[in-house]
Amino acid sequence: MNFEARRSKHFDRASPKGCLRHPNQEVDPFTFGTKSETLVKISKISKNFTVLPIAVVQYSDWQEDRDRTARKIWSDLEMTRTLIVRSSCAAEDSEVASHAGEFLSLLNIKSLADLDHAIDDVFMSYGKPTPGDQVLVQPMAREVVLSGVAMTADAQSGAPYTIVDYAHGADTEAVTAGTSNSGMAICVTGYESHLPPCLQPLAPALRELAEITGGKPVDIEFAITATGTVIIFQVRPIVMKSPRHKIVGFGFPYLIENVQRCYKDIVKFNARNGLENALFGVMPDWNPAELIGIKPRPLTYSLYRYLITDVAWTKGRTPLGYTDMSGDGLMRLIGGTPFINVSASLSSFVPKSVPPLIRRKIVADASRALAAAPQFHDKIEFEIMPTVFTPDLTQPHWRARFTSLSDAEWAGYLDDLLKLTNGVVVEGGTYDGIMADVVHLEAMYEQKSDLKSSSLMDATRLLSWVRHNAAPLFSGAARSAFIAASILRVLARTGYIHEAVIEDISRSAQAIGSQLFGDFQRLERDVFMARYGHIRPGTFDITVPRYDQEPERYFSFLNATQAQPDEPDTGSFVELSASDIARIDAHFAALGYNFNWERFRTFAASAIHAREYVKFLYTKQVSDALEIISNVGAQYGCNREEMSFLTLSDIENMLDFTSDIDRRIRESSASNRVSWQQSLPVRLPDLLTSPDDILGFEVEASAPNFVTYETVQAPVALSLDNDLRGKIVFIETADPGYDWVFTRGIAGFITRYGGENSHMAIRAREFGIPAVVGAGRLYDKWKTFSVLRCDCRARRVEPIT
Structure with a gap:
């Protein structure tokens, strides 16, 4: 038996083997052995850590005399009477395979007999142990x-x-x-x-x-x-x-310095333009992490910025009564990751009737609150700063947050929020006003484009129309839907309605998800694809196929042997009694709302539907533009992968400088690809607060959003696995293009990003499917298990196997 039992601090450091080598000292490079051999080796020279006493049992010795081997370990004075028996198989911990967790380890061994059994059990977990295999025994x-x-x-x-x-x-x-x-x-x-x-x-x-x-x-x-x-x-x-x-390590410090320099420059630019905080997040507003990912390709990023976060994000809010932040871009690329400018976002949520000085105080207080509680970076409108007058704004915790405001300023702020909310919700108000323009989107949707013969000019024309017309309307519809959801959420939390009422309003809104599901059940394939074929999971990503390009990938109706999905419950509203409605109406009147429950319910259903409907309409133009760009690339021998590394600016330049287009595509694509690849290894927090965050940070465990009150226990699947029926599906990027999963009879789903009012949360309520939206870093942990139990009422996810 090869046996060693000693504490690292007891080792003789005078021995040449026990000395830490000088950086310039010529010695053999370190080699790893089994788990126990590596521990023995490092314990002999450790100064800043300790290794507990070690006993190494060779399988050959164990076979020869197991009783003597176990007794020798048990009698050693440095072995306490509570031991751990660990695997130390020759197949473990090599530089080509770790086999982590594959073999047995047994804790809390408290008797000689248990030690004997434990060593034997660990050896047997190797399958067919060889004479050189080992088991490691240490004190707990x-x-x-x-x-x-x-x-x-x-x-x-x-x-x-x-x-x-x-x-x-x-x-x-x-x-x-x-x-x-x-x-x-x-x-x-x-x-x-x-x-x-x-x-x-x-x-x-x-x-x-x-x-x-x-x-x-x-x-x-x-x-x-x-x-x-x-x-x-x-x-x-x-x-x-x-x-x-080895490649990334060279020059990596220089890359990090560049990321810090970029961040500092943006903060200085903000300060020069009256945006004084240094906060940037991946999810505070318009959720780029959810919609285009943490490391989007250049075309995806530039497209989202052009269409949404340059102008439309604020242009759509302003008619509803919010502060116009035109000229202040909402999104910036830092270290290859799209970040939202928190100062601009918070400023845009203040009613435009609030004086600028008070607005700056409000933004400063909200910024301090977010910096102190970064786990709420994806919930700022629920936890950090009010953006609509909800029935709970008179609670003390909201007043305590805005310490810079006097009582009179706070009262004025609430009054402005109330006026804005009334203006949006009342019949004939600002919401009804902006939605009158939806007919223009419907007309544009009906127009057919010859995608194969169109040029880059046709693509940029489509995108320009979306930027100036469709995207602002979508921004206004999304903001209105959020106002509805915020009020509903507080009413449910304070006991005026049940959560089921929210789910029924979502279902009765007949959003696009329900329509897609119903049409999938009723329509012939060609008719269905004519209506929905433009949708792609990854609305802004040219590399992701549309529904009509790879229907077999998304839909089960091409496989006659696969069972049809279950029909969702699309019943009517939960009936509130006359006394319930009277109680809500009285509550609304006391708050100062100029609308009753009936009007609000109508508004909520309309806004929830409009948000999804407008998105459905405008994404057709975006999808068509991407197909045109792809087809033009193909004419010059460039595939989607190459085209994905162009930016919209590159494409615009090609319209002005028309010579050597193929060379321009390849050169721009190759150059942008290098920059993108260099940024891939950069790790950044979800909320940047200072340049030091780029050097080190804690990953926030943001609380996931549990949607519906349902419970499901089911096997786990990834979104593009073949068999999704009856599974809890993990969806990395949760945008409208993933509506196809609801045709597969899924049992539930989990997304990495998203909030209570995100697209997939709306879908979950609409279909009555249990979901965890915005799991954050728990997403990677949960998807490693085979079976999960999601109890949405208890707000708990339990790994089963």
Whole structure:
């Protein structure tokens, strides 16, 4: 038996093998062994961490005399009477395969007999152990207050980031077993001082392990005790599909400096133009993370910016009574990630009747509140700043947030919000006024385009029409739908209506999702595709096929053997009693609303429908424009992939400089692709508050939005898996193009991004399907399980297997 039982601090550091090498010292590069061999090796030279006593059991020794082997371990004075028996198989922890979690480990072994059985069980978990296979026995760690896993490189890109998942408490398997909501902190390697205070004891250990292993990317399991001692349980190489970290690592500090410089320049520009906070988020307004992703390609980003976040975002709000922020772009690209300018967004939510000085006070107070609670970056209109007069605005917590306002200024602010809300909702009000223009969108939708013969001029004409006409109308409709949803939400929370009323209003609105589902059931294939074929999952992404390009990919009606999806319940409103309605009407009157429940209910259903209907209409022009761009590229031998790396500016330039179009496409595409690829490894927080956030940040565990009161337990599937029926489907980018999943009889769905009023939340209510919208970083954790139970009423997701 190869046996060692010692604490790292007891090792003789005078031995040449026990000395930490000098950076310039010529020594053999560090090599990893089994789990136990690597721990023994690093324990001999550790200064900033400890390795608990180690006993290594060879399978050959175990077969020869298991009783003697177990007794020798049990009698060792450094082995406490509560042990852990861990796998240390030769197949584990290599540089080509980790086999993490594949083999057995057993905790809390408290008797010799249990130790004997545990060692045998761990060996048997290897399948057919070889004579050289090992089992590792150690004492259980004591006085642990925090534990987790640290990686010294991004396993996906290989970029030099330190990524730490951790959980507070004595359970050292809380992170690896997924039994606890863990925290996550990320920093650029070398900037461990930017880790949160609770992880600071880990920083010297990480630096020392980097020196010991020669800077190889490693995966480290650790614990921190009440005295601040760092215990290392495991060090293994990070298995990567390609050695990209060697390429990315070179020049990465320069890339990070450029990202910081870009952010600082934007903040200075804001300050010069009266936008004084430094907050930028991926989800505070118009949700770019949800609609175009965290690292959109140049065409996708430039298209979304041109159509939505340059002008339309504020042009659509202004007629409803909000402050006109024309000239202040809403979205900026920082480190390859689209960020929303929070100062511009907050300013645009203030009624235009509010004096500028008071508006600045309101924005400053809301900005401070968001910086103090960044987990609400995707819920600022619910948790940070009111954008509509809701029945709860008289509650003390809202007044306490805006400390810069005097009582008179606060009262005036509420009065302006009330006037704006009344102006939107009342019959013949601002909402009805803007919706009169929907007929122009319907007329444009009916126009047919010859996509194959059209030129880039036709594409830019379509996009210009959307920018100036359709997108502002959509912005106004979306804002009106949000006003309706906000009031409904508060009425449900305060007991005036049941949550089921909201779901029934959504269903009775007969939004596009319900119409698509019904038409899918009734119409012939060609007729169905003529109406819905332009839709693509990824409205602004040229690389994603439309429904009519790959119908087999999206719809089950091409497979006669597949069962038809279940018909959704599209029943009428929940009937409120006369006394319920009278109670609501009295409440509305007391608040100062100039509308009753009947008018509000009509408005809410109309606005919810209009938001989806206008989106359906205008996205046809966007989809057609993308097809024209793709077809023009094909004429010059360029595929969709190449065209996706052009920007709209590149395309505009080609209209003015018409020579060598094919060369211009390839050169611009190749150049933009390089810039895009360079930004891919950059990790940034969901909310940027200062340049230091680019060096290190904590990943916010934003509270997911549970939609409906339903419960479902079902297998997990990804959106483009073949079999979705009866599954909980994970959808990365939740935009209208994913409506096709509702034709597959899904049991529920989970999205990474999105809020209570997002497109997919509306769909969930409309179909009565349980959903978790905006799961954030829990999305990646949950989708690794085979079966989940989603209890929306209890607001809980439980892994089953």
